[in-house]
Amino acid sequence: MTSTLPTIALLGGTGKEGKGLAYRWIKAGYSVIIGSRLLDKAQRTARDLNEILAKELADGQKNLIAAKRADIIVLSVPYSAHKSTLEEIKDAVQGKILVDITVPLVPPKVTKVQMPKAGSAAQEAQEILGKNVSVVAAFQNISHEHLFDAHPIDCDVLVTGKGKAARLEVLKLVKAAGMKGWDAGVIENAAVVEGMTSLLIYINKQNKVKSAGIKITGVD
Ligand SMILES: NC(=O)c1ccc[n+]([C@@H]2O[C@H](COP(=O)([O-])OP(=O)(O)OC[C@H]3O[C@@H](n4cnc5c(N)ncnc54)[C@H](OP(=O)(O)O)[C@@H]3O)[C@@H](O)[C@H]2O)c1
Numbered sequence: 001m002t003s004t005l006p007t008i009a010l011l012g013g014t015g016k017e018g019k020g021l022a023y024r025w026i027k028a029g030y031s032v033i034i035g036s037r038l039l040d041k042a043q044r045t046a047r048d049l050n051e052i053l054a055k056e057l058a059d060g061q062k063n064l065i066a067a068k069r070a071d072i073i074v075l076s077v078p079y080s081a082h083k084s085t086l087e088e089i090k091d092a093v094q095g096k097i098l099v100d101i102t103v104p105l106v107p108p109k110v111t112k113v114q115m116p117k118a119g120s121a122a123q124e125a126q127e128i129l130g131k132n133v134s135v136v137a138a139f140q141n142i143s144h145e146h147l148f149d150a151h152p153i154d155c156d157v158l159v160t161g162k163g164k165a166a167r168l169e170v171l172k173l174v175k176a177a178g179m180k181g182w183d184a185g186v187i188e189n190a191a192v193v194e195g196m197t198s199l200l201i202y203i204n205k206q207n208k209v210k211s212a213g214i215k216i217t218g219v220d
Contacts, residue, residue, distance in 0.1 A: 019049070158181075
């Protein structure tokens with residue numbers, strides 16, 4: 001039977017957060033293309049994931065090919081590589097959903113909110129990619145420490161971005177990854193969610209933990 005699930009590319013999927021999300025989506029039956037600057041590195045990560053999960057759903061490609069071949073593209077690179085990666089894949093993602101999980105951290109002061117001129121990393125991505133791409137921001141508050149195994153995650157995911165239909169598509173991915181997602185509105189709201197990550201890193205440091213998160217309460 002042919003899968004009706006979208007194929008997901010994870011650009012920077014060799015890293016901590018991207019590999020963790022890939023693990024969870026492969027487990028849920030999604031085909032995933034791990035993207036990297038280096039083909040070998042992408043293929044090695046894909047092989048690892050297939051082996052660990054005993055599935056053949058991961059492939060590894062360079063970022064641009066991964067973006068071309070996927071239906072939904074997830075950008076999972078450090079903020080310092082955000083602009084250059086987006087410029088490289090701009091043509092390949094036209095007409096698609098790009099999920100931006102980037103937090104615009106400025107080391108070494110990662111516990112201090114420092115937003116880019118566009119308002120947020122997600123808005124910057126939208127400016128670079130243009131109006132034919134639906135940029136949706138998600139997962140910024142989910143520590144990678146939660147992702148790389150199958151246990152339930154007791155943190156919520158706030159999904160903001162361009163267009164309700166695109167946000168609903170991404171909410172399906174949140175659910176598939178084993179988390180509770182919320183439609184949190186327009187892309188301008190991404191600033192709040194991205195900024196929250198600096199607060200969570202501060203709370204982690206204060207309490208000597210690694211995976212503080214947030215939960216929405218008061219809604220049945
Ligand atoms: N880690 C977390 O807990 C967490 C939580 C929420 C959100 N995030 C956000 O998710 C994104 C990824 O975080 P991460 O912790 O997974 O990062 P990471 O492990 O440091 O890096 C992810 C991948 O980005 C690529 N990369 C690194 N430097 C690059 C550069 N100069 N140019 C192009 N690509 C580069 C690398 O892939 P290749 O070498 O294979 O190209 C690397 O494996 C960040 O924006 C972060 O703010 C992270």
